[in-house]
Amino acid sequence: MNDVGERLARCFLSALPKLTMDNVRDTNVTALSDVDSWASVTLIAVIDEEFGINLSLDQLWELGTFQAIEQFVVEQRQPSFERDEQAHK
Numbered sequence: 001m002n003d004v005g006e007r008l009a010r011c012f013l014s015a016l017p018k019l020t021m022d023n024v025r026d027t028n029v030t031a032l033s034d035v036d037s038w039a040s041v042t043l044i045a046v047i048d049e050e051f052g053i054n055l056s057l058d059q060l061w062e063l064g065t066f067q068a069i070e071q072f073v074v075e076q077r078q079p080s081f082e083r084d085e086q087a088h089k
Contacts, residue, residue, distance in 0.1 A: 015043035
């Protein structure tokens with residue numbers, strides 16, 4: 001797991017205590033029927049604080065999987081000119 005992945009895994013583990021390091025990367029937040037609104041809000045707050053980004057509840061549900069959220073975090077952390085350059089490839 002890369003640095004972003006490890007940090008994001010810790011965010012997930014702190015907000016969703018039923019997860020383990022072994023299964024965190026397979027997590028689909030939309031499929032977790034026991035995820036209550038507080039856990040979702042906590043996950044968003046922890047991710048926002050850890051990475052200095054703004055993730056909304058709608059974005060969390062739309063992204064859904066750990067891998068998609070990880071990619072979102074990576075993209076949000078890139079300078080805007082790098083994002084624009086990659087979008088044109």
